Amino acid sequence: MSAIVETRNLTKTFGKGDIAVHALRGVNLTINPGEFTAMAGPSGSGKSTLLNMIGCLDRPTSGEVFIEGIATQKLRPMALSDLRRDRIGFVFQSFNLIPVMTALENAEYILMLQGKPVKERRERVRDLFEQIGLGGMESRFPNQLSGGQQQRVSIARAVVAEPALVLADEPTANVDSETGMALIDLMLQLNEQRNVTFLISTHDSTVMDRAHRLIRMRDGQIDGA
Amino acid sequence: MGQQLRLAWRSIWRQGRRTAITVFVITFGLILIIILTTLEEGVIRSVIDSGARLQAGHVTIEHEDYRLAPSVSLSVPDAENLAAELSGLPQVQTAKLIVSGEGVARSGAGAFGVLIAGVVPELERETSPLAENIVEGEYLAPDDPKRIVIGTVLAERLRLKPGKKLVIATNDADGELVERLYRVKGIFRTGTDEVDGALIHMQLDAARDLFNLPDGSATQIGLVMKNLDRLASFLPLVEKSLGGNSDLAVHPWQTIMPGVAGYVVVERTSYLIMEGFLIAMVSFTILNTLLMSVTERKKEFATILALGGRGSNLRLQVFFEAGLIAILGILIGGVLGGAVAYYYSVNGLDLATFVPGGEVEISGISVDSTIYPMFTARLMSLICGSILVVTLVLSLIPISRVTRLSIANLLR
Ligand SMILES: Nc1ncnc2c1ncn2[C@@H]1O[C@H](COP(=O)(O)OP(=O)(O)O)[C@@H](O)[C@H]1O
Ligand SMILES: [Mg+2]
Numbered sequence: 001m002s003a004i005v006e007t008r009n010l011t012k013t014f015g016k017g018d019i020a021v022h023a024l025r026g027v028n029l030t031i032n033p034g035e036f037t038a039m040a041g042p043s044g045s046g047k048s049t050l051l052n053m054i055g056c057l058d059r060p061t062s063g064e065v066f067i068e069g070i071a072t073q074k075l076r077p078m079a080l081s082d083l084r085r086d087r088i089g090f091v092f093q094s095f096n097l098i099p100v101m102t103a104l105e106n107a108e109y110i111l112m113l114q115g116k117p118v119k120e121r122r123e124r125v126r127d128l129f130e131q132i133g134l135g136g137m138e139s140r141f142p143n144q145l146s147g148g149q150q151q152r153v154s155i156a157r158a159v160v161a162e163p164a165l166v167l168a169d170e171p172t173a174n175v176d177s178e179t180g181m182a183l184i185d186l187m188l189q190l191n192e193q194r195n196v197t198f199l200i201s202t203h204d205s206t207v208m209d210r211a212h213r214l215i216r217m218r219d220g221q222i223d224g225a
Numbered sequence: 226m227g228q229q230l231r232l233a234w235r236s237i238w239r240q241g242r243r244t245a246i247t248v249f250v251i252t253f254g255l256i257l258i259i260i261l262t263t264l265e266e267g268v269i270r271s272v273i274d275s276g277a278r279l280q281a282g283h284v285t286i287e288h289e290d291y292r293l294a295p296s297v298s299l300s301v302p303d304a305e306n307l308a309a310e311l312s313g314l315p316q317v318q319t320a321k322l323i324v325s326g327e328g329v330a331r332s333g334a335g336a337f338g339v340l341i342a343g344v345v346p347e348l349e350r351e352t353s354p355l356a357e358n359i360v361e362g363e364y365l366a367p368d369d370p371k372r373i374v375i376g377t378v379l380a381e382r383l384r385l386k387p388g389k390k391l392v393i394a395t396n397d398a399d400g401e402l403v404e405r406l407y408r409v410k411g412i413f414r415t416g417t418d419e420v421d422g423a424l425i426h427m428q429l430d431a432a433r434d435l436f437n438l439p440d441g442s443a444t445q446i447g448l449v450m451k452n453l454d455r456l457a458s459f460l461p462l463v464e465k466s467l468g469g470n471s472d473l474a475v476h477p478w479q480t481i482m483p484g485v486a487g488y489v490v491v492e493r494t495s496y497l498i499m500e501g502f503l504i505a506m507v508s509f510t511i512l513n514t515l516l517m518s519v520t521e522r523k524k525e526f527a528t529i530l531a532l533g534g535r536g537s538n539l540r541l542q543v544f545f546e547a548g549l550i551a552i553l554g555i556l557i558g559g560v561l562g563g564a565v566a567y568y569y570s571v572n573g574l575d576l577a578t579f580v581p582g583g584e585v586e587i588s589g590i591s592v593d594s595t596i597y598p599m600f601t602a603r604l605m606s607l608i609c610g611s612i613l614v615v616t617l618v619l620s621l622i623p624i625s626r627v628t629r630l631s632i633a634n635l636l637r
Contacts, residue, residue, distance in 0.1 A: 048637065057531055058633035085533020092636065096528040100235035112228070113533055157532075 002069055004164050004197055005031035005054055010063035012049050012220075023049040025220040026063070031165065031199055036191045038208045039201040041217030047201035048169055050217070054199070055088055055167045056080045068164055085113050089158030089196075091168035095150040097142040103153045104129075104138035110161040128156050131193075132186055148179035155186060159196050168200040172207060184210055229538060233545035240518060244550060247514045251554025251612065252561065254507035258500050259562030259608055263570065263598035265496040268587075269489050270453065270599055276482045276590045278352045279420065281323050281447030283456065284463060285481050286311075288444070289474040297326040297436040297444060298398045301473060304443035311448060311466060316459045318451045321348050322443035324432035328395030330375075330425065332383040339379065340423045341393065343432020343443075352449070354591070355413045355426055362387030362411035370431045372410035376421030380412045387411060393425070397437035405435055416591035454603065488587055504615060512619045515547055519623040526627055527635035540624045547620030548613070555609045563605055570600035 012024040023046045031037060039047050052058040053065055056072050065072045067087060075083065084090075089110075097106045105112075107128070108121040129135050134152055142150055151171060158166045168187070172180030184207055190196045200207060208214050216223040237244045277283045286307070288299035301307065304322050312320035324343035329336050346365040350356045355374060356364040364374055373393075375385065383391060387409050394404045407427070415421055427435075433442065450459060456477060463475045479486035519526075526539050576585065577594040585592045 052633045052636075055531070057636065081530070081533050081535065083533075084531065090531055092528070096524065096636070098232075098525055098529065100232055100239060109534075110532060113535075 003030045003032055003066070004035075004068055005029065005199070006066040007050075007054065008064045008066075010050070010053055010065065011061045012046075012053060012058070013061045023220055024053070024060070027220070027222055029215070029222060031197060033164075033197055034191070034195050035213055036188065036198045036211055037200065037213040037215060038211030039199065039215050039217060040203070040208050041201075041223070043203075045217040046220040047217050049220075051167050051169050051199070051201055054165075055090060056084055085110060086161070087164045089161070089163040089166035091151070091154050091158050091166060091171045093170040093173050095142070095147070095154045095174070097150055097154055097157075099142050102139050102141055103134065103145065103149075106142070106153050107156040107160055109157055114161060124160055125156065128160055132156060132190075146179075147175045148182065151175060151179075151183055152186065155183070155190070159190055159194065162194070163196075165197045165199065168198060170201055170203065172202065172204050177204075177206070180204060181206055226541070229542040230545050233542050233549055236518070236522075236542070237546050237549055243514055243517070247510055247550055248554045248557065250510040251507055251551065251616075252558035254503050255555060255558030255609070255612055256562035256565070258503055258612075259558070259566050259605070260598070261496055261500060262604065262608055263566040263600050264574070264596060265492060266599035266604060267570070267596045268592070269492055271592050271596060272485055272488065272587045272590055273453065273478055273482075275354060275592050276485045277447075277449065277478050279354055279415075279424075279590065280478075280481055281325075281445040282319075282321065282449045283453055283478045284448040284450065284460065285476045285478075286446040286448070286463065286467070286473055287476070289472050291444060292474070292476070292480070295325070295327065295444075297324065297396075297438060298400070300324070300398065300438055300442045300444045301446060302439065302442045304446050305441040307467070308443075308446045311446065311463065314459075314462060314466070316450055316452070316455055316462070318449045319348060319352070321345060321447045321449070322429060323445040323447055324429060324436060324438060324442075325444045326395060326432070326436055328393050330379065330383060331392045331394065332385055332389070334384040335382060337379060337382055338423065339375075339393070339425050341395065341425050341427065341432060341435070343429040343435075344426055345429050349426065353426075354415050355424070358413045358415055359411045360414045362409065364411050364413075365426060365428060366410075367428075369410060370428055370434070371407055373407045373425050373427045374411040374413055375409060375425050376423070377412055377414040378418055378422035379425075380409070382422070385409050385412075393435070395435065397435070399437060401437070403435065403437070417586055420591075454601075482590075485587075485590060504612070507612070508615055508619055511547070511550065511616050512622060514550070515543070515620055515623040516626075518546070519543060519626055523630060523635050527630050527632045530630060530632050531636060536628050539627045543624050543627055544617070544620055547616050547623075551613050551616035555612055558612075559605065559609050563600070566598045566600045566605075569596075570598045573597050 007027050007029045010024050010027040014021040014023055027050055041047050053060050067083060104125055107125045111121040129138060132152055137149060172183055187198055191198055288301060291299045308320040308322055311317055326341050328339055328341050330339045346367050350364060360377060385391060389409050390406055392404055392406055397403050460475060460477060467473050529539060573595040575595045585594050
């Protein structure tokens with residue numbers, strides 16, 4: 001089976017001249033289906049930047065990103081937007097739930113963007129909520145949920161439309177370690193039961209320990225990949 | 226669409242206090258604008274109507290040369306038939322005939338230039354400010370060929386009382402000098418010296434007789450309209466029904482009363498400028514609210530874009546938010562302001578307390594001190610519609626910001 005993500009000589013430079021920051025300096029990375037990969041590295045080593053490039057949220061300075069074999073640099077913004085919607089799930093450090101949507105509406109958001117009928121949306125989200133311990137929380141708004149519950153909703157949002165890949169940028173950084181552990185368990189469970197591919201950046205050693213694969217970033221490069 | 230509307234509604238209440246304040250500002254501004262507009266338009270309409278009732282109506286038909294050189298020889302020969310025909314038009318409330326000429330009134334006390342108007346007493350009794358303001362004696366009756374009504378100022382100058390006689394001298398339609406004796410039936414007081422010192426009403430037939438004009442003729446046909454708003458579309462209709470009568474001219478009230486027309490322009494401009502300031506203040510508040518709410522939600526919007534949501538959805542949502550805030554303000558303000566305007570449009574607002582003597586004179590036309598604000602569906606929808614349009618146009622500024630988001634930077 002072909003790779004889900006492949007980056008070739010990826011570089012990203014912010015700013016110009018003296019103040020230029022070389023956030024990525026030639027990253028070659030391949031992620032295969034079903035992998036559960038943790039990405040570690042000191043602050044400022046380029047983890048978020050790399051996730052943004054893979055997630056098609058930003059354009060690289062040079063090099064290429066392939067998602068399921070598609071060369072993303074050739075795609076127009078609209079096509080990139082559709083690619084993100086249909087093939088990539090996002091989990092953010094600070095959850096980023098939409099405050100005016102209920103837990104259920106947040107979780108079904110991608111399905112709604114895809115134009116799936118209400119009934120199907122509700123069923124899929126209810127099943128998933130049941131599975132990940134959010135049963136009964138459907139009509140709560142984000143501010144009525146704990147941090148751990150919010151991150152669960154956001155993980156549900158990321159996986160419900162069965163993307164090829166879920167990118168999670170320090171997903172446990174804003175919760176206590178116990179809750180963080182439970183979130184990792186949840187992602188591992190989804191990886192096993194639903195075969196969701198995860199790429200997770202983290203500072204958290206428990207995440208690194210439990211990941212199937214660990215890559216280390218340093219100064220914009222992958223350390224001994 | 227439904228989704229965006231639902232999210233817009235929830236979003237505006239996330240900052241409930243701010244939304245409430247914004248709605249209140251719109252409400253308050255709208256109430257002021259409604260009261261100002263309906264009151265000003267009420268005054269304007271009252272001035273035009275008073276003038277029109279004193280003169281020949283909202284639309285005057287006369288010989289095309291009469292305005293430049295008023296002379297009874299420039300009359301409309303078949304005026305009576307024409308008036309009958311025009312009174313059949315649906316826009317016309319009344320069509321009246323007037324014979325109007327100049328002359329000199331003389332008594333033992335002296336001689337003064339006067340303006341003689343031959344009128345149909347039955348019609349004038351209902352509408353004319355003269356008939357309404359008789360201070361001594363009575364207004365004309367249908368068969369009073371030898372009696373006239375004069376104003377207080379002229380009565381004083383000529384030392385006349387009801388029942389006393391005076392001579393009117395003038396040139397008739399053939400240029401002959403004529404003199405007739407009349408008896409004063411009543412004395413009116415409009416409050417305007419130019420009117421009270423010069424205008425004389427006599428019966429239409431008596432005036433034809435004085436000026437030696439044939440039966441059925443008049444110098445003017447005056448049309449009083451049911452709804453003055455329709456004036457622009459009405460004028461061509463009148464022109465058309467005149468058909469072949471090519472030496473007749475159709476004048477709107479603006480031509481007949483240029484002073485009043487000038488006053489209306491000045492009055493409208495000044496209140497519109499005031500309202501411009503009000504709208505600018507309201508707009509500033511709305512814009513501020515919308516910009517703040519968009520700025521503080523940049524991350525939320527960036528998230529939606531990251532997840533694959535369309536910018537157009539976000540733009541639509543912000544547009545709906547602006548629209549909802551505007552509609553709330555317009556509903557509340559429209560109902561409250563409308564209620565006030567409606568109440569006074571029915572019961573009248575007496576400005577006498579603000580005006581010494583209780584009399585208001587505008588451009589040489591005395592106007593009743595009780596003002597009836599102009600409350601019409603058209604005016605109300607115009608005011609409310611313009612607030613809505615202003616808000617929606619303003620929303621384009623925050624909307625344009627939604628689209629210029631850099632997702633990656635905002636999510637850092
Ligand atoms: N938009 C940006 N503008 C300027 N510099 C940036 C920007 N994004 C990231 N950087 C810089 O790039 C480097 C890598 O940052 P980042 O990818 O956030 O690291 P990490 O996620 O590993 O902490 C850092 O030096 C950071 O300051
Ligand atoms: Mg980071």
